[in-house]
Amino acid sequence: MRILVTGGAGFIGSHVVDAYLESGHDVAVIDTLATGREAYVDPRARLYRVDVASPAVAEVFAQEGPEILNHHAAQASVSVSVKEPVEDARVNALGTINLLEQAVRVGVRRVIFASTGGALYGEPEHIPALEDHPVRPLSPYGTSKYVGELYLGLYRRLHGLRSFILRYANVFGPRQDPFGEAGVVAIFAAAMLAGRAPTIFGDGTQTRDFVYVEDVARANLLATEGDEEGAVHIATGVETTVNEIHQRLATLTGHAAPPAYGPPREGEVYRIALDPTEAARTLGWRPQVDLQAGLQRTAEWFRGR
Numbered sequence: 001m002r003i004l005v006t007g008g009a010g011f012i013g014s015h016v017v018d019a020y021l022e023s024g025h026d027v028a029v030i031d032t033l034a035t036g037r038e039a040y041v042d043p044r045a046r047l048y049r050v051d052v053a054s055p056a057v058a059e060v061f062a063q064e065g066p067e068i069l070n071h072h073a074a075q076a077s078v079s080v081s082v083k084e085p086v087e088d089a090r091v092n093a094l095g096t097i098n099l100l101e102q103a104v105r106v107g108v109r110r111v112i113f114a115s116t117g118g119a120l121y122g123e124p125e126h127i128p129a130l131e132d133h134p135v136r137p138l139s140p141y142g143t144s145k146y147v148g149e150l151y152l153g154l155y156r157r158l159h160g161l162r163s164f165i166l167r168y169a170n171v172f173g174p175r176q177d178p179f180g181e182a183g184v185v186a187i188f189a190a191a192m193l194a195g196r197a198p199t200i201f202g203d204g205t206q207t208r209d210f211v212y213v214e215d216v217a218r219a220n221l222l223a224t225e226g227d228e229e230g231a232v233h234i235a236t237g238v239e240t241t242v243n244e245i246h247q248r249l250a251t252l253t254g255h256a257a258p259p260a261y262g263p264p265r266e267g268e269v270y271r272i273a274l275d276p277t278e279a280a281r282t283l284g285w286r287p288q289v290d291l292q293a294g295l296q297r298t299a300e301w302f303r304g305r
């Protein structure tokens with residue numbers, strides 16, 4: 001299939017591109033390289049340096065004629081969204097609408113949308129949270145991603161555009177930006193390997209649900225090649241504290257210094273884990289790389305750099 005991947009030079013998007021190419025699909029990428037890197041894009045994929053919110057995406061759609069739109073481009077940081085909510089909405093909300101308009105225009109068959117489970121529900125009422133948990137984000141980011149989901153629903157009703165929504169937990173693995181404001185595993189691993197003590201925001205007892213990036217890429221492949229519609233968690237259902245991540249990575253990297261602690265960050269939830277049962281039911285997807293194996297591979301990758 002001809003697949004257009006937005007954000008395909010980014011952390012998760014570039015793994016999705018790799019998975020598509022490996023399965024024999026034809027891939028083009030839209031990415032401004034705002035946080036992504038050209039070096040992460042397999043040369044077999046055609047890269048367009050275009051902003052998803054700009055009119056120039058129309059030319060890319062016209063030229064590529066994609067059958068599938070896989071939308072990963074985003075302002076993907078919770079803390080940046082709190083500081084710059086207008087820019088966050090421009091990219092995540094307007095950018096998504098702009099792409100959906102083009103998708104309808106060229107007759108895209110199916111849209112795969114990278115959404116968030118971790119930033120959608122606020123402090124969850126139940127852990128692990130189910131997909132029908134009330135939506136009450138604590139950040140502009142969680143809100144703008146949900147707006148994207150709402151427009152997907154609208155374009156289904158208005159234009160018959162089919163779509164599948166993947167609500168990710170905390171994704172980690174090789175290529176995650178260690179200098180960004182999100183991505184605790186990458187930030188800790190890179191700091192420890194450079195001999196620096198990473199800072200934990202809050203007391204480190206906050207929990208996240210960590211899912212390995214190759215498992216996430218496989219979920220994209222299954223969602224693309226299947227025909228179901230819906231929204232599912234791509235997650236493990238398991239809570240892990242930030243302190244435990246620190247401890248495991250310290251052991252893997254031989255880092256001895258204790259962490260520094262700083263004030264908790266605005267807009268972030270305290271505890272979260274997402275129930276992945278629905279993904280197993282609709283996609284036949286289950287995580288395959290456990291936390292320790294994923295941390296090991298990630299630490300190895302950062303060591304190699």
Ligand SMILES: NC(=O)c1ccc[n+]([C@@H]2O[C@H](COP(=O)([O-])OP(=O)(O)OC[C@H]3O[C@@H](n4cnc5c(N)ncnc54)[C@H](O)[C@@H]3O)[C@@H](O)[C@H]2O)c1
Nearest residue numbers: 007009010011012032033034035036051052073074168171
């Ligand atoms: N990393 C996670 O744990 C996580 C969790 C839930 C959802 N997500 C979602 O997954 C997607 C990918 O996130 P990521 O962690 O790989 O982040 P990332 O920052 O590495 O990827 C985003 C990509 O989009 C590109 N981009 C940014 N603004 C753009 C614009 N206006 N036009 C075109 N390209 C633009 C960036 O250059 C980058 O390559 C995002 O949609 C994010 O919301 C990520």
